[in-house]
Amino acid sequence: NAGVTQTPKFQVLKTGQSMTLQCAQDMNHNSMYWYRQDPGMGLRLIYYSASEGTTDKGEVPNGYNVSRLNKREFSLRLESAAPSQTSVYFCASSEQVNQPQHFGDGTRLSIL
Amino acid sequence: RKEVEQDPGPFNVPEGATVAFNCTYSNSASQSFFWYRQDCRKEPKLLMSVYSSGNEDGRFTAQLNRASQYISLLIRDSKLSDSATYLCVVNEKGYQKVTFGIGTKLQVIP
Numbered sequence: 039n040a041g042v043t044q045t046p047k048f049q050v051l052k053t054g055q056s057m058t059l060q061c062a063q064d065m066n067h068n069s070m071y072w073y074r075q076d077p078g079m080g081l082r083l084i085y086y087s088a089s090e091g092t093t094d095k096g097e098v099p100n101g102y103n104v105s106r107l108n109k110r111e112f113s114l115r116l117e118s119a120a121p122s123q124t125s126v127y128f129c130a131s132s133e134q135v136n137q138p139q140h141f142g143d144g145t146r147l148s149i150l
Numbered sequence: 151r152k153e154v155e156q157d158p159g160p161f162n163v164p165e166g167a168t169v170a171f172n173c174t175y176s177n178s179a180s181q182s183f184f185w186y187r188q189d190c191r192k193e194p195k196l197l198m199s200v201y202s203s204g205n206e207d208g209r210f211t212a213q214l215n216r217a218s219q220y221i222s223l224l225i226r227d228s229k230l231s232d233s234a235t236y237l238c239v240v241n242e243k244g245y246q247k248v249t250f251g252i253g254t255k256l257q258v259i260p
Contacts, residue, residue: 073250
């Protein structure tokens with residue numbers, strides 16, 4: 039089992055460009071999450087999906103959209119990238135919302 | 151006050167030492183608690199859940215103090231391989247929210 043798979047691992051964008059970060063899990067988990075991690079800030083929740091068909095805002099949702107495509111996949115979209123969105127993005131999944139989370143390897147995103 | 155607070159460290163300890171980290175949380179209705187470990191430039195990985203009665207896994211002991219609203223992680227006989235950042239995680243009851251602490255950096259020195 040691969041666990042949680044994120045693509046791409048690295049990406050450089052120009053300000054104003056759009057892109058979608060992909061995440062898939064093969065553990066049959068109900069809940070999925072997107073975080074960003076910045077130095078001195080820790081992990082901050084962007085959006086989460088408690089179960090297939092639902093999505094909710096986290097702590098820092100502005101500038102992002104998500105899609106829970108099916109039970110396995112949860113994508114994060116930046117419609118118009120800004121330098122403030124330069125960060126490491128982690129996707130995670132868990133059986134239910136209050137259960138331990140399993141993380142992907144992360145996507146290192148730089149916006150120039 | 152931050153919802154979940156940790157001393158960022160770094161804690162520099164010699165091999166074989168015992169070290170303890172605390173993590174305080176502000177919401178008394180918090181329901182579940184975890185410790186994660188994160189190595190440099192890697193993803194967080196679950197270290198252990200924290201149960202009300204306290205729990206132990208080898209050299210690691212986790213405890214919960216609901217009255218004072220903190221959780222703790224004790225590492226005995228520190229190894230070089232324990233060097234990492236330790237993140238505490240708090241889930242709020244009745245509200246689907248997960249909050250990560252900023253993490254405490256541990257450096258075990260030979």
